Amino acid sequence: MQKGNIRTVFYSFLIALSFVLSVFQPSAYSNSEGQEVFYIPVEQEVERGLGAFLERGIETAVESGADHIVLEINTPGGLVDAAGEIASLVRNSPLPITAYVVHEAMSAGAYIALNADDIVMKPGTQMGSAQVIDGSGTAAEDKMHSSWLATMENSAELNDRDPIYARAMADSTVDLPKYRAGEGNLLTLKAGEAFEVGYAEAIAEDRKELLEYLGLEGAEEREMEVTFAEQLARFVTNPVVIPILLSIGSIGLVLELYSPGFGVPGIMGASSLILYFAGHLIAGFAGWETFILFALGIVLLGIEILVPGFGIFGLLGAGSLIGSMVLASFSTVNIIISIMIAAVLTIIVSILFFKYVGYRGPLKHVVLTDSTKSELGYVSSETRSELVGQVGTVLTPLRPAGAALFGEERLDVVSEGGYIEQGKKVKVVSTSGSRIVVREVKDEQND
Template identity: 40%
Template sequence: MQRIHPWTIKWLLPVVILLSVLLTGASAAAADSDASDTAAGAAIYVIKAENTVEPGLYQHLKRAYKEAEEAKASRVLLVLNTLGGRLDSALEIGELIRSSKVPTTAFIEGKAVSAGTYIALNAQQIVMQPGSTIGAAAVVDESGTLITNPKTISFWTGEMKAAAQLNHRNPDLAAAMVNPALTLDLKELGRTKAKGDILTLSDQEAVKVGYAESTASTVEDAINGLKLSQPLIVNYEESALVKIGQFLTLPIVMTLLLIIGIAGVAIEFMIPGFGAPGIIGLCAFVLYFFGHYVAGFAGFEDVILFIVGLLLLVSEFFIPSFGILGILGSISLVSSVLLAAPNPKSALLSLVAAVLIAGVIVYLVAKRFAHKGIWNKFILRDQLTTAEGYVSSANKSAYLGMRGIAITTLRPAGTARIGDARVDVVTLGEFLAAGTDIVVVKVEGTRVVVQQRSEIN
């Protein structure tokens, strides 16, 4: 049985422990943050949502609303300034706002279009900054092209109308913000929404049609408009740990960590003994999962799946499995990376790019240090040439002309003693009895040809 490579015990176990400590620390930090309390019923939580609507924004708002609920805040002022984003994330945020125990006032500071409009419609109140807009919620693909699939339009129209009706707003206006095929007479505004257009409302228009309660120039003005008695204003800020996690989950950073992780581990497996590539590679994976964990995307199960995959890959080098362990390990590693990411499709693209770039790096390193590669343990690299002292069989040319005696009857093959050696010999066809004196007349490779000595005397 082969001994487990020292790298496995020396580096893998400490890194696993480090990952566990980091994740446990992140959980404790989150718990400490959640435990913060303010005066019951007196706080207004100001929460900013100024990014693209995507899973990261949902996780940010989820943490913020949780803290506001635990602080027993009287209201959340959600500051919106977004051009939209993913519909699935918008639906999750809408559900978060509707189900929260703390009522929400959405303050549109700039724009709340597309998915941002849906988020605002789920708030109990909407306050708009002068010059801001709401609407233009038609569904588009990643390239910005309008989606005309009737099922998609019907679904999103229904969601927008339901959000509008939830807080007694005109659902037909919400539908006109989604479906370009609709026409609508906007009597309050003195204009018509024509077929082919997408409805967008300015701050003043939104107030006129009842989509916004009022306008306010600043967050302070919006808070004053709520007319609460001496409210305690809490500006929600993410913890430093979460900000680090958000940085580590940026697409470019995520891809870079995957490149370093894959290349480092692969180099350590293929050219063992260096140590540094394996440590750096595993640390990159630790940062990848740590970032996704504190950002709220990954759980312990994703980390465990990654560790299991790594152990399976290591086992493939020491336990004959005809590649089964290696395949299962690879599947576990890929699955853990994709499951930990907020967007599996984006994560898959990052993983493919990382594999290709890491492959080039590993190739160059392996080529440079080929003499130390693990494959040298399985491949015979010595050239078995005569110049190197290797021969395929014993050299019998020295027997030519030597005399000997037949030990066995030669029929025509047999055994003879030539000098001090027993040699397999053959005659030219005649039979010679044992004890006959012979002489070697020809040597062809391993074939020694003899004749009776009296016949050539």
């Protein structure tokens, strides 16, 4: 072979080798160049507002073209039904999701983490203690408890985790002495223990170590921030806050009707009700139809107050108000209880207000508050108390009513019950209004 041909073949080989090496050469950023990780915080109590926030977060991550979602979990737990909806969002996400426990994932938080594709924990964090608690603070009934145990076990099995540990988190009768879940104690796994039993795929000190585990070292990091509106929605949709808002709203508006002008009670009442509906609207539980229905209820109640309607407008108005609140709520049972609490408090406060303050507002011109009291000069019949003890003569037989003469004054009297003949002496024993009661004087005292 000629020297020129040999040189050409050699150069061709070098070019081909360079190309192959450039393609297959390992690089720390080769798998993550141009990729994006989306962080979504899961903080505070698990409730419906958090579910709405996470739904928006996942949608935003998908629309932005993110490659991975990380849920940074720090929650003591919360509502089971809200956790169920969030877990469904996590399972059905089109993007892979990693649950990163940055402090604690307790109760409903542990359940949410189990539905993620991976669980990574910071050193010193914990996860578990997921027993269902009812509204009174005690363990739920057997039927609900059994269903929750099955739900926890199914979530663990989604990613081939041993379900016994998920069951021990919710059932204190499961005996796992090595991990402090003996009789009467729910299982709570520390980071190292979770890694040991396969409930955490890795332990990462910070986001950098987390991305190294995920193989996304060079990925762009984006963080989902909770807006003020979403913070407000999470606050006002809390089951504890709802009855407080409704109570302030109803008490404020009722007191405003009996107070001059539009002042503090009206502002507080209107603001509380606006917060209730606005928060549920932002959280995705209510639509504008609830505002329309509520406004209709206010109008109907106003008509009932100003125009006699035999209670029809009042009933329709009250029904519209209650209906709008129920439609805006995420739980019918919770809102009914909240309305009942608000109604009782409003009645009590109103009675006290009317008793010690009285009518001073717009209803002063509608409600009749005057009464015919004797102190104001209204006397239906005068009581002749000065007659008690006087002696007179019967003018007509008393059967038992008749007439008697006292001095020069003829009066209608009534005996204590017996018959008294004409001409007998009688003595006034009591008077009450126009009623004068007499008793016959003994014979030895008669003329």
